[in-house]
Amino acid sequence: MSATPSVNPPSKLKRFFWGATGRCAVCGKFRITAPWKLDGPRCSRCDFAIERKEGHFIGAVGINTIVTFGAMLIVMVASVALTQPDIPVGRLLIGNAIFVIALSAAFFPISKTLWSAIDLVMIPLEPGEVDPRFDPSEYDADAV
Numbered sequence: 001m002s003a004t005p006s007v008n009p010p011s012k013l014k015r016f017f018w019g020a021t022g023r024c025a026v027c028g029k030f031r032i033t034a035p036w037k038l039d040g041p042r043c044s045r046c047d048f049a050i051e052r053k054e055g056h057f058i059g060a061v062g063i064n065t066i067v068t069f070g071a072m073l074i075v076m077v078a079s080v081a082l083t084q085p086d087i088p089v090g091r092l093l094i095g096n097a098i099f100v101i102a103l104s105a106a107f108f109p110i111s112k113t114l115w116s117a118i119d120l121v122m123i124p125l126e127p128g129e130v131d132p133r134f135d136p137s138e139y140d141a142d143a144v
Contacts, residue, residue: 012121019117022110024048026120026130041112047131050116052123057112059119064111068104075099 010018015025023030024043041050051057079092 015117015121016114019114019120020110022113024050025113025117026125027134046134048125048129050112052116052119052129056115056119059115060108060112063115064104064108067107067111068100071103072096072100 010028014028018028019025021030024046026048027043027046029043029045042048043050076092076096079096080087083092
């Protein structure tokens with residue numbers, strides 16, 4: 001009999017929530033180190049590589065593109081609807097371009113952790129992907 005208490009791993013929904021809020025999908029730690037680093041940030045608590053394999057960032061780029069274009073469509077339709085019948089096309093295009101660039105840059109770190117969580121649900125952790133000294137009892141109990 002083991003003296004170590006068994007810890008249930010986080011549910012799929014909890015992993016998804018952690019990823020959508022910029023947390024590590026393995027342990028729930030907030031503020032993963034260096035989210036803008038292109039060579040792959042790691043969690044400072046469990047040492048999980050946010051980009052598990054080469055080319056992993058493509059999923060994050062896809063999520064970022066979908067969210068950005070969806071928001072752009074909503075803003076553009078709302079802007080046109082609110083400025084009927086004299087639509088200031090130039091101002092709307094410039095304003096929308098600024099909005100899209102800002103949203104894309106701000107959402108990029110979240111898209112990386114969100115894609116990591118989705119990937120982790122599809123392909124579970126393998127031995128050696130986290131620091132062997134990581135204690136699963138450190139899971140963030142306050143997160144959903």
